Amino acid sequence: MSTPSPRTPDSSGTDARVPLLQITNLQVGFQTQSGVIPAVRGANITLHAGETLAIVGESGSGKSTTAHAIINLLPGSGKIMGGQILFDGQDLTKLSQKQMQEVRGKLIGFVPQDPMSNLNPVWSVGFQVQEAIRANGIAQGRADVKKHAIQVLKEAGLGDAEKRLKQFPHQFSGGMRQRVLIGIGLSSRPKLLIADEPTSALDVTVQRTILDNLEKLTRDTGTALLFITHDLGLAAERAEHLVVMYKGQVVESGPSKEILANPLHPYTQRLVAAAPSLASRRIQSSAHKLTELDYSATGVTEGLDLIETAEARAGQLAAAPKREDAIVVEHLTKVYKIRGNKEAFTAVDDVSFSIQRGTTTALVGESGSGKSTVAKMLLRLEDATHGEIRIDGTNTAPLKGKALLDLRRKMQPVFQDPYGSLDPLRNIGNTIGEPLNTHKVGDKKSRRDRVFELLEQVSLPRALASRYPNELSGGQRQRVAIARALALKPDIVILDEAVSALDVLVQAQILQLLSDLQTELDLTYLFITHDLAVVRVIADNVCVMQRGKIVETATTDEVFDNPRMEYTKELLNAIPGAGIALGV
Amino acid sequence: MAGYILRRLLQAIPVFFGTTFLIYFMVFAMPGDPILALFGDKTPSPALVAQLRAQYHLDQPFIVQYLIYIGGIFQGNFGISYSGQPVGDILLRTFPVTLRLAVIALFFETVFGIVVGLISGLRKGKLFDASSLVVSLILISLPIFVIAFVGQYVFGVQLGWARTTVGTGAPVQDLILPALVLASISFAQIVRLTRSSVIETSGLDFVRTAYSKGLSRNRIVPVHILRNSLIPVVTYLATDFGVLLVGATVTEGIFNVPGVGNTLYQAIIRSEGPTVVSFVTVMVLLYLIVNLIVDLLYGLLDPRIRYVK
Numbered sequence: 028m029s030t031p032s033p034r035t036p037d038s039s040g041t042d043a044r045v046p047l048l049q050i051t052n053l054q055v056g057f058q059t060q061s062g063v064i065p066a067v068r069g070a071n072i073t074l075h076a077g078e079t080l081a082i083v084g085e086s087g088s089g090k091s092t093t094a095h096a097i098i099n100l101l102p103g104s105g106k107i108m109g110g111q112i113l114f115d116g117q118d119l120t121k122l123s124q125k126q127m128q129e130v131r132g133k134l135i136g137f138v139p140q141d142p143m144s145n146l147n148p149v150w151s152v153g154f155q156v157q158e159a160i161r162a163n164g165i166a167q168g169r170a171d172v173k174k175h176a177i178q179v180l181k182e183a184g185l186g187d188a189e190k191r192l193k194q195f196p197h198q199f200s201g202g203m204r205q206r207v208l209i210g211i212g213l214s215s216r217p218k219l220l221i222a223d224e225p226t227s228a229l230d231v232t233v234q235r236t237i238l239d240n241l242e243k244l245t246r247d248t249g250t251a252l253l254f255i256t257h258d259l260g261l262a263a264e265r266a267e268h269l270v271v272m273y274k275g276q277v278v279e280s281g282p283s284k285e286i287l288a289n290p291l292h293p294y295t296q297r298l299v300a301a302a303p304s305l306a307s308r309r310i311q312s313s314a315h316k317l318t319e320l321d322y323s324a325t326g327v328t329e330g331l332d333l334i335e336t337a338e339a340r341a342g343q344l345a346a347a348p349k350r351e352d353a354i355v356v357e358h359l360t361k362v363y364k365i366r367g368n369k370e371a372f373t374a375v376d377d378v379s380f381s382i383q384r385g386t387t388t389a390l391v392g393e394s395g396s397g398k399s400t401v402a403k404m405l406l407r408l409e410d411a412t413h414g415e416i417r418i419d420g421t422n423t424a425p426l427k428g429k430a431l432l433d434l435r436r437k438m439q440p441v442f443q444d445p446y447g448s449l450d451p452l453r454n455i456g457n458t459i460g461e462p463l464n465t466h467k468v469g470d471k472k473s474r475r476d477r478v479f480e481l482l483e484q485v486s487l488p489r490a491l492a493s494r495y496p497n498e499l500s501g502g503q504r505q506r507v508a509i510a511r512a513l514a515l516k517p518d519i520v521i522l523d524e525a526v527s528a529l530d531v532l533v534q535a536q537i538l539q540l541l542s543d544l545q546t547e548l549d550l551t552y553l554f555i556t557h558d559l560a561v562v563r564v565i566a567d568n569v570c571v572m573q574r575g576k577i578v579e580t581a582t583t584d585e586v587f588d589n590p591r592m593e594y595t596k597e598l599l600n601a602i603p604g605a606g607i608a609l610g611v
Numbered sequence: 612m613a614g615y616i617l618r619r620l621l622q623a624i625p626v627f628f629g630t631t632f633l634i635y636f637m638v639f640a641m642p643g644d645p646i647l648a649l650f651g652d653k654t655p656s657p658a659l660v661a662q663l664r665a666q667y668h669l670d671q672p673f674i675v676q677y678l679i680y681i682g683g684i685f686q687g688n689f690g691i692s693y694s695g696q697p698v699g700d701i702l703l704r705t706f707p708v709t710l711r712l713a714v715i716a717l718f719f720e721t722v723f724g725i726v727v728g729l730i731s732g733l734r735k736g737k738l739f740d741a742s743s744l745v746v747s748l749i750l751i752s753l754p755i756f757v758i759a760f761v762g763q764y765v766f767g768v769q770l771g772w773a774r775t776t777v778g779t780g781a782p783v784q785d786l787i788l789p790a791l792v793l794a795s796i797s798f799a800q801i802v803r804l805t806r807s808s809v810i811e812t813s814g815l816d817f818v819r820t821a822y823s824k825g826l827s828r829n830r831i832v833p834v835h836i837l838r839n840s841l842i843p844v845v846t847y848l849a850t851d852f853g854v855l856l857v858g859a860t861v862t863e864g865i866f867n868v869p870g871v872g873n874t875l876y877q878a879i880i881r882s883e884g885p886t887v888v889s890f891v892t893v894m895v896l897l898y899l900i901v902n903l904i905v906d907l908l909y910g911l912l913d914p915r916i917r918y919v920k
Contacts, residue, residue, distance in 0.1 A: 132825025
């Protein structure tokens with residue numbers, strides 16, 4: 028990957044202006060016991076005043092490290108090993124911590140990734156905003172600082188800021204916290220705002236309003252925006268310029284539309300092909316037949332396969348005869364009693380749907396819409412308040428003992444977080460084999476063979492059986508979780524946000540794997556997600572949930588081509604990249 | 612808030628009856644006759660024994676003994692010890708001394724523990740951190756009576772900075788050395804707890820965000836690191852108060868402090884029901900109150916668990 032990309036920033040037109048931020052040959056390394064591990068290797072990035080630039084790449088590509096290097100807040104043992112970061116004429120790498128303190132907040136604002144962990148839980152929101160305003164000398168005196176804080180929060184979209192100053196972060200939703208953080212970042216009208224995946228932890232619909240607001244604020248104040256994301260669609264939609272990073276290097280940079288239309292570097296090409304947001308978009312614009320697209324120059328595989336498979340399935344399914352329902356849910360309701368509150372909370376409200384054997388139904392909705400509660404009730408991890416669940420015609424509610432064990436054998440879950448769902452103290456072989464032991468399937472040797480067979484099924488090498496979860500990447504872990512789910516040869520797999528935590532390329536691979544396994548093993552999937560873009564490539568039918576109710580049920584094509592409900596349209600519009608015209 | 616405190620105090624009522632009953636029963640069930648033991652090798656006359664038994668209600672069934680005792684408490688009468696003194700008087704004489712000792716110890720361990728722990732945590736891996744870890748490890752691994760004797764010998768005998776035994780009335784200056792000894796183990800625990808808590812907090816996202824806001828380190832350390840790090844330390848202090856009271860028994864013995872420890876120890880040896888139960892009950896109630904204070908303090912530090920009005 029050391030060959031420089033033919034499209035350098037200079038080739039995109041000569042620019043006489045002095046850039047606001049110019050990173051030249053930046054080298055960042057992490058000191059470990061076995062020497063220095065490079066994280067950023069010679070990155071060059073140029074950003075002009077008032078412009079928006081997005082850095083795109085998968086996790087571990089060095090995009091966040093680059094951002095942290097700019098404000099000299101590298102985590103732990105991270106160190107700038109070389110290169111220059113020219114900001115407004117001064118080299119930030121040469122500043123002392125004391126001088127850097129003057130730059131941070133005042134000249135360069137920062138909006139962090141996870142709104143849940145970036146506000147101090149023990150101080151009120153108002154305190155944390157006022158503290159920033161005071162530190163940067165924006166206002167003096169109690170009343171003045173408070174007035175300023177209210178103004179900053181109002182700009183960031185908190186209409187009732189006066190009332191909420193005294194509240195604590197845990198009384199705010201994720202979206203509101205991110206507004207607070209954006210308010211803090213912009214409070215001193217910095218020349219540059221660095222936003223590190225500012226919306227990755229948020230629901231798609233919230234994501235959209237937050238980003239709209241961020242765009243408007245930076246435009247109004249003339250602040251340049253350095254935007255970091257793993258979602259190419261999002262980047263292309265929000266930024267004029269793109270920088271694609273891969274393994275610590277900038278592999279491609281230039282105007283967004285140009286890169287999207289004509290990606291030169293193989294990695295960028297794969298990213299463009301794999302991004303579900305773009306893939307689903309591409310299926311929608313059916314003016315072009317997918318297979319006619321020009322991918323000739325490259326080794327594009329994953330993304331294209333995925334789209335092809337999805338299209339082929341849609342065709343097959345329409346032609347196939349109707350089969351019996353594997354899952355039937357009728358009038359399912361779950362009511363939680365809240366302590367100290369007389370009103371009960373209805374998490375799931377009269378939900379009914381059915382899933383045909385061998386098909387995939389996606390349950391879509393924002394967080395809090397009750398979709399995971401449905402999954403828990405299906406798996407009998409929670410009991411329903413009302414309603415009935417029938418698996419293969421059997422009502423599951425009265426099952427006990429052996430019958431319940433048999434039900435569990437037929438139905439297996441895969442959860443969202445591949446880091447949290449594997450026991451770090453058990454090796455992979457034991458993890459996959461555990462259900463076999465629990466259900467006393469076969470003898471020791473046959474279980475071992477089954478584990479190897481499963482590893483092969485999910486395209487993992489046999490050698491992995493003796494390794495531990497911490498030695499595996501996120502994608503590999505999720506494959507292990509899938510292998511474990513398949514161990515008992517279930518008919519039904521419940522996938523609760525199973526690909527949401529993964530990078531786009533890995534996401535594409537896992538989706539492909541799921542789709543292959545479905546064909547091979549005749550599996551029925553209930554696919555729970557907040558991301559409609561993923562639904563497009565995996566699901567046959569879609570149920571859209573809002574506040575505990577199913578508001579729309581239809582085939583995937585119907586939902587995408589002709590959404591009936593306002594809420595569904597909102598979700599569709601929120602898919603990043605939906606607004607950009609693709610050059611392909 | 613007031614409702615919460617009231618509810619917590621009401622919870623103390625069943626605890627009071629439960630502990631008194633259990634402890635009374637355990638003393639009752641101890642083998643040996645406490646009256647005969649009073650006479651040592653001599654054989655007392657049966658009439659005298661019967662009289663003493665009647666005086667201490669030992670001739671009644673267990674449940675009656677217990678009810679008489681509880682009834683007495685509600686009239687401010689804690690019973691009579693075998694040495695003939697009212698238990699209430701002994702309580703009043705000894706508890707203030709032990710409390711004074713415990714509070715001084717609590718003060719030392721909290722202040723020094725948090726300061727040393729904070730510096731260690733901020734200077735992780737440096738010389739200060741390494742030496743404080745070694746010192747705290749030594750303190751944790753030594754039994755308290757070893758620390759007490761060493762402290763007594765070094766500071767009392769060799770250096771002459773403190774008196775080796777505590778005088779009548781237990782003045783505060785005499786209590787400093789015993790309090791330091793008593794605090795030593797908990798001090799080491801607090802150092803380690805604060806240190807690891809500070810290290811953990813320093814790596815959290817909101818600390819980085821605080822830096823990115825342009826705040827100085829001098830502000831971030833107390834405001835964003837220390838306060839958050841204190842939450843586990845405060846929780847520890849609650850349970851530690853009990854440890855202090857237990858540790859006080861040994862320390863008081865060595866420094867001859869006229870506190871609860873000695874008296875309670877003697878009473879247990881002699882199976883003095885009313886004395887043991889009264890002492891332990893007061894300790895339990897103290898423990899409950901300290902826990903309530905700590906819980907309130909906890910809510911003050913962490914708004915997420917502030918109590919619903």
